[in-house]
Amino acid sequence: MQTYGIDKEKIKYDEEMKNHTSFKIGGKADYYIKIDDIEELKNILKFSNKENIPLTILGNGSNVLVLDGGIEGIVLKINLDKIEIKEDGDEVEIIVGAGYKLAMLGTLCLKNSYTGFEELSGIPGTIGGAIMMNAGAHGKEMKDIVEEIYCLDYEGKNIKFTVDDAKFGYRTSAFKNKKYIIVGTKIKLQKGNTEEIQNKMDEYKKYRREKQPIELPSAGSTFKRGDGFVTAKLIDDAGLKGYCIGGAEVSSKHAGFIVNKENATAEDVVKLTNYIKEKVYEKFQKKIELEIEVIGRK
Numbered sequence: 001m002q003t004y005g006i007d008k009e010k011i012k013y014d015e016e017m018k019n020h021t022s023f024k025i026g027g028k029a030d031y032y033i034k035i036d037d038i039e040e041l042k043n044i045l046k047f048s049n050k051e052n053i054p055l056t057i058l059g060n061g062s063n064v065l066v067l068d069g070g071i072e073g074i075v076l077k078i079n080l081d082k083i084e085i086k087e088d089g090d091e092v093e094i095i096v097g098a099g100y101k102l103a104m105l106g107t108l109c110l111k112n113s114y115t116g117f118e119e120l121s122g123i124p125g126t127i128g129g130a131i132m133m134n135a136g137a138h139g140k141e142m143k144d145i146v147e148e149i150y151c152l153d154y155e156g157k158n159i160k161f162t163v164d165d166a167k168f169g170y171r172t173s174a175f176k177n178k179k180y181i182i183v184g185t186k187i188k189l190q191k192g193n194t195e196e197i198q199n200k201m202d203e204y205k206k207y208r209r210e211k212q213p214i215e216l217p218s219a220g221s222t223f224k225r226g227d228g229f230v231t232a233k234l235i236d237d238a239g240l241k242g243y244c245i246g247g248a249e250v251s252s253k254h255a256g257f258i259v260n261k262e263n264a265t266a267e268d269v270v271k272l273t274n275y276i277k278e279k280v281y282e283k284f285q286k287k288i289e290l291e292i293e294v295i296g297r298k
Contacts, residue, residue, distance in 0.1 A: 004050075005043040010034060017066040017296070020058065020077065022124060024217040025266050026066025027296060029056075029075040036079050038183060042156040048074055049154070056295060057181055059129030060101065063220055067266045069297030078128055080183055085112075092189040093147075098128030098182045102135075110201060115192025116145055118200040122208050124220065128182040132175040133291075134168045138204055143168035147188050151180040171224055171291055213251040217260040219292040222273065231280075231288050232256030238279045245272040270294070 010033050017026030031053075035041050048055045054073030058064070080097030083105075087093075092114050096105065106121025108114075119140035123130060130142050131149055149161040159180060167174040175182055208214055223231045235241070235255040242252040244261065246268030251257040258269055273290060280288050 004047040006033070006040070006047060010040075015075070017061075017070060017075070020075075021061035021064055021066055021219070022217060023061075023065055023219045023269070024260050025264055025269065027068045027070030027266075029071040031074040032077065033074060034077040034079050038080070038152075041076070041078075041080075041152065041181065041183070044074065044076060045152070045154060045156045055154070057178075059099070059126035059132075060124065062125040063129060063133060063135075063291070064293045064295055065219055065266055065269055067270075067294065067296035067298050071296045078126070078181070078183070080128075082184075083108075087191070090191045092191060094187045094189065095184060096127055096187065097184045098126060098131075100127045101125070102127065102130055106201065109189065110194070110197050113192055113194045113197060114189045115197050116189040117187075118197055119204060120145075121201055122204050127185055131166075131182055131185060132173055133171050134173050135171075138207075141168070145187050145189065146185050148186040149175075149182060150184040150186075151175070151182050153180055211254055213253045213257050213259050216251070218251070218257050221256050221291050222258045223256060223276075224289045224291045226286060226288060229284075229286060234280050234284050234286060234288070235276055238276075238283050240276055240279060243272070243275075245275065248272045250276065266294075266296075
């Protein structure tokens with residue numbers, strides 16, 4: 001692989017994916033590589049295309065369930081975290097790499113009194129993953145602050161997307177078709193009041209701590225919000241809060257989360273999500289959909 005300009009020291013073989021996901025679940029990846037710049041990414045794209053090796057892109061591993069059979073080919077951890085900030089009066093423009101963590105950006109915004117990001121600052125994930133799924137919280141989504149998205153296609157060609165091009169929807173975007181790799185974005189924020197920003201962030205942090213099972217491994221909210229109904233409430237009303245299959249549990253704190261209570265396998269989680277879907281449909285005639293992405297071999 002070194003002939004493609006890939007540092008052999010960066011390649012991990014048969015890497016346990018449970019060590020790279022917030023669920024702490026998942027079999028082995030054939031290869032696991034963390035890249036820190038665009039040229040590395042282009043070299044790996046050349047290699048995977050030439051050798052016909054499957055490529056799976058990973059951000060912070062916070063919205064995925066990796067199956068117990070692991071992942072074929074290369075898992076590529078996007079660690080592009082450069083950031084550039086321009087201020088023009090009260091307007092703030094931030095160009096940031098896809099591997100930059102939302103929590104880190106939240107801290108930076110607070111330090112510099114930039115407002116507009118408070119609602120999103122507690123989401124566990126990276127910029128790239130948040131854009132791909134149009135992550136949101138407390139009434140705000142990534143589409144509300146993003147101005148441009150910078151990508152590569154799988155041939156290594158640079159492509160720039162506008163917000164309209166990105167086709168953002170509820171927990172979806174044009175990037176979910178896996179034809180493009182997000183490498184960065186331009187975000188627009190404003191100068192604000194430090195105390196007000198701090199108060200908002202503290203409020204949202206308190207909400208997450210009190211309402212969500214952040215003390216246990218999970219992939220975040222497991223199911224999408226329904227059309228005209230709150231999915232978590234239906235799961236709760238179906239009497240499933242606290243229900244377990246193997247080591248996976250419907251959180252007793254928030255029914256919208258499945259947590260890894262005790263060394264859960266991906267099979268435990270899949271069986272539990274299927275059981276929840278069946279029971280909710282049986283009781284309320286409502287079909288519910290996963291928000292988390294399931295990847296890998298069975």
